Amino acid sequence: MRKLIFTAAVLVGLSTMAFAQDGRDKGQVRTPEERAKKMTERLNKDLSLTADQQSKIYALNLEAAKKAKEAHVKGEKKVKADRAAFKAAREAHENQINSILTDQQKATYKELKAKRMEAMKDRVKKKRGA
Numbered sequence: 001m002r003k004l005i006f007t008a009a010v011l012v013g014l015s016t017m018a019f020a021q022d023g024r025d026k027g028q029v030r031t032p033e034e035r036a037k038k039m040t041e042r043l044n045k046d047l048s049l050t051a052d053q054q055s056k057i058y059a060l061n062l063e064a065a066k067k068a069k070e071a072h073v074k075g076e077k078k079v080k081a082d083r084a085a086f087k088a089a090r091e092a093h094e095n096q097i098n099s100i101l102t103d104q105q106k107a108t109y110k111e112l113k114a115k116r117m118e119a120m121k122d123r124v125k126k127k128r129g130a
Contacts, residue, residue: 003083005072032065039065043097046112047105056100064093 030038040058043049049057067089071082098106 032062032069035065036062043109047101047108049105053100057097060093060096060100064089 036058039061040049040054043057044054071086098109101109
């Protein structure tokens with residue numbers, strides 16, 4: 001179950017920058033609509049999306065958030081199969097986002113993803129070292 005949740009979190013995390021704390025309780029979970037809106041806002045802030053790009057990316061993010069929630073609710077135990085499915089879904093999501101972005105936005109997005117991955121690796125190292 002934890003691996004499934006972690007995989008879903010990675011899917012969402014790769015689509016957005018780390019969320020700033022907004023005063024919510026840690027145990028409170030966002031709805032798929034809230035998550036999609038927050039992810040789209042973050043990308044808009046970082047990439048200066050057009051209105052058309054915003055609407056298309058919001059739709060993609062909403063679909064991904066709903067799928068992640070469904071997978072979490074099911075709580076399937078097939079970890080390796082789920083990991084492969086989540087990886088494929090994440091890659092498809094990334095490809096769809098890249099198809100919407102301009103070349104300059106793609107380059108910036110790639111840099112942002114690399115920074116997020118480094119930050120995530122640092123957090124894991126810090127957590128294991130503590």
